[in-house]
Amino acid sequence: MAQYSTQQFKGGLKIILDGDPYSIVENEFVKPGKGQAFSRVKVRNLKTGRTIERTFKSGDSVEAADVFNLDLQFLYHDGEFYHFMDPASFEQYQASEAAVGDAAKWIQAEDKCDVTLWNGVPLQVDAPNFLISRVTQTDPGVRGNTSSGGTKPATLETGAVVQVPLFIEEGELLRVDTRKAEYVSRASES
Amino acid sequence: MLAERAALLATLRDEMAARGMLEVDTALLSPAAPCERALECLAVGGAGYLVPSPEHGLKRLLVETRRSLYQLGHVFRAGEVGRWHNPEFTMLEWYELGGSMQDAVDTLGTVLAAAGAPALGRQRTYRAVFTDTLALDPLTASLDDLERCADAHGVTPPEARGDRVFWLDLLMGLVVQPRLGTQGPEIVTHFPADDAVLIALDGDDARVGQRFECFWQGIELANGAKELTDPRLARQRMQREQDVRIEQGQAEPPIDERLLAAMATGLPECAGVALGVDRLLALLTGKPRLAEVIPFAWPAR
Numbered sequence: 397m398a399q400y401s402t403q404q405f406k407g408g409l410k411i412i413l414d415g416d417p418y419s420i421v422e423n424e425f426v427k428p429g430k431g432q433a434f435s436r437v438k439v440r441n442l443k444t445g446r447t448i449e450r451t452f453k454s455g456d457s458v459e460a461a462d463v464f465n466l467d468l469q470f471l472y473h474d475g476e477f478y479h480f481m482d483p484a485s486f487e488q489y490q491a492s493e494a495a496v497g498d499a500a501k502w503i504q505a506e507d508k509c510d511v512t513l514w515n516g517v518p519l520q521v522d523a524p525n526f527l528i529s530r531v532t533q534t535d536p537g538v539r540g541n542t543s544s545g546g547t548k549p550a551t552l553e554t555g556a557v558v559q560v561p562l563f564i565e566e567g568e569l570l571r572v573d574t575r576k577a578e579y580v581s582r583a584s585e586s
Numbered sequence: 587m588l589a590e591r592a593a594l595l596a597t598l599r600d601e602m603a604a605r606g607m608l609e610v611d612t613a614l615l616s617p618a619a620p621c622e623r624a625l626e627c628l629a630v631g632g633a634g635y636l637v638p639s640p641e642h643g644l645k646r647l648l649v650e651t652r653r654s655l656y657q658l659g660h661v662f663r664a665g666e667v668g669r670w671h672n673p674e675f676t677m678l679e680w681y682e683l684g685g686s687m688q689d690a691v692d693t694l695g696t697v698l699a700a701a702g703a704p705a706l707g708r709q710r711t712y713r714a715v716f717t718d719t720l721a722l723d724p725l726t727a728s729l730d731d732l733e734r735c736a737d738a739h740g741v742t743p744p745e746a747r748g749d750r751v752f753w754l755d756l757l758m759g760l761v762v763q764p765r766l767g768t769q770g771p772e773i774v775t776h777f778p779a780d781d782a783v784l785i786a787l788d789g790d791d792a793r794v795g796q797r798f799e800c801f802w803q804g805i806e807l808a809n810g811a812k813e814l815t816d817p818r819l820a821r822q823r824m825q826r827e828q829d830v831r832i833e834q835g836q837a838e839p840p841i842d843e844r845l846l847a848a849m850a851t852g853l854p855e856c857a858g859v860a861l862g863v864d865r866l867l868a869l870l871t872g873k874p875r876l877a878e879v880i881p882f883a884w885p886a887r
Contacts, residue, residue: 403665425668428763429799429809429860430781431624431755433665434743451741451760454665 398460402435402452410442410463413450417442417461417514427454442512442519443494461514468511468518470503480511480518491518499523501556502574523574528583529553530569537562550579587871587879594701594867598658598678601700605693607654607680612643614660619839621824622783623831624755626664627839628673635839636662639860640679641784642845645813648681648856649848656680658863669875670805672884676863681813685857687796690810691773694800694859702870703802704770711776712794719762724754724778725793732757751780766801774799783823785811802869810859817849 400411405423412418418439427433433454440447442463452458468480468489477490478500489511493500495518502523503509512520534550547559550570558572560579569583602609619627619635620642627635637643640657647655661677682693695706716724722735732753736742741760746752766772776794779787786796796812814820824841831838867879877883 423668425666425671426759427624427666427668427671428755428759429806430622430777431759432752433624434756434759436741436760449740451743451756453743453746456743 399457400460401457402454405435405437405452410461411439412459412461413439416444417463417519419463421447425454442514462516463512463514463519465510465512467508470505470507470509472505473500478521480509480521483508489513489516489518491521495519496521499574501554502527502572504529504554525573525575526580527552527554527556527572527574528569529556529572531560531564531566534560534564534566537564547579588881590871591867591879591881594863594870595658597701598697598861598863601697602656602658602678602680605654605682607656607682608651610644610647610655610657611659612640612647612657613637614640614662616642616842617840618642618842618844620783621827621831621839621841623751623781623827623834623836626666626837628662628664629837629839638663639677641858641860642842644679644681644858645784645845645853646848648683649851649853652683652854654680654682654856667884669877670865672864672876672880674884675876675880677860678863679858679860681856681858683854683856685812685855687775687798687810687812687857690812690857690859691775691798691800694808694810694861695771697861698771698800698807698866701866703866706800707767707770707772709773709775712774712778713776715762715766715774716757719765720757722757724757729753736761749780750778754778754780763801763806764804767803767805767807771800771802771807774801781827783827784814784820786814805865805869806862807865807869808859808861810857812857813853813855815849815853815855817846817853820849821846 405420407420409420418441420437421440422438424436426436435452438447438449466482469483471479471481478496480489499521507524510522511518529552531550532553535548546562548562549557550560550564551557558577558579571580571583573580614637615634616637617634625638627638629635639661644655644657658678660674662674666673699705713725716722720735736756739761775798777797779793779795782795788794788796798810799806800808864876864880868876873879
């Protein structure tokens with residue numbers, strides 16, 4: 397098992413604590429001038445997203461987590477699992493609902509997602525920053541109030557609901573910022 | 587930042603000169619190193635060690651010159667890298683003849699004020715600070731009490747085993763210290779004597795040393811003490827620290843026999859203070875890390 401000593405601690409390092417994978421958010425070296433040195437780290441649980449703090453004696457080691465990221469292509473949702481493929485190796489991965497989480501409503505087939513894998517199993521799926529999707533449902537805009545800042549909800553093919561300007565109609569293609577869940581612009585048919 | 591740094595160095599030198607102290611620049615490269623369990627010196631192949639403070643050189647010169655001295659320059663500590671640590675940093679260290687611990691506190695207050703820091707705030711003993719902050723008496727608490735307190739504050743490292751010094755360092759560094767000096771620099775006096783080396787113990791209570799530290803905004807800024815003059819006690823304590831170092835598998839630099847020889851000749855009664863100049867500059871200028879005030883901070887040099 398690979399180990400990291402506290403001297404190697406830095407933001408982004410992936411370690412195992414109590415059997416769970418964590419990412420180091422922040423590492424603070426603490427040492428009274430005349431005293432023993434410690435590392436106080438803020439770590440984020442990669443399964444739950446929760447952040448906790450831990451203390452280590454300087455020089456202690458912790459187990460490294462076999463965590464890495466791959467760009468995977470989303471294939472389909474079978475009702476239980478989300479299936480992805482590595483376009484380079486054609487290897488397939490199935491991600492649980494928990495791993496996909498919120499990203500579920502921002503992805504559609506063939507989208508490339510940033511997938512975090514732990515021991516080869518998807519732990520977290522990040523949707524692409526921008527989604528181009530068709531409006532499946534939205535109420536007609538009120539006439540005469542087309543571009544003055546009014547918005548209305550629109551449902552996309554992926555199931556996400558975003559606020560859009562009043563002039564957007566059903567069937568239009570939109571470009572959406574998935575990180576903010578915000579309408580960006582109309583998209584052209586390609 | 588370079589101009590602010592230069593101005594601070596000039597102010598510190600002016601303050602030292604105004605107090606009649608002589609500036610000296612003792613060797614940074616020394617064949618021996620201080621024996622302290624929590625101090626790792628940088629070894630220089632075939633030449634000795636880079637000093638972690640100019641204490642030994644200054645004390646040898648105190649014996650020779652019999653006058654108050656200071657040194658303002660770089661010192662080195664192995665493995666100390668972080669937001670508030672740089673392995674090479676700037677220290678102002680001075681020794682005033684005839685001074686008591688309280689005299690050293692007062693001098694520090696004057697120096698900090700001249701540099702632009704607020705006046706010294708409250709002064710409490712280490713014991714009072716622990717009692718106030720943790721409801722724990724650091725001098726009488728059992729190892730179990732100390733561990734329970736660390737657990738309750740969520741700072742116990744995995745598989746922690748340790749003596750009193752270990753648990754007290756942990757509680758001090760991670761729980762107590764961050765809350766000190768929020769209203770301006772504050773003083774904590776009479777640290778436990780367990781790891782005291784070259785400082786005088788308290789005349790009334792040998793469980794504590796005549797040592798103090800100054801904290802500002804949760805950062806340790808300075809350390810001072812009434813100095814030990816007895817060379818026999820100095821050797822005993824150095825040997826005790828060597829034994830701890832051997833037990834913990836740390837490097838074992840040779841004991842500084844030249845310092846002990848000088849002390850045998852007669853170190854005058856004095857009190858000394860070491861002040862972290864980079865930390866002071868960072869706190870004075872509102873910078874969140876040392877790297878913003880050190881021209882070439884480690885490791886991005």
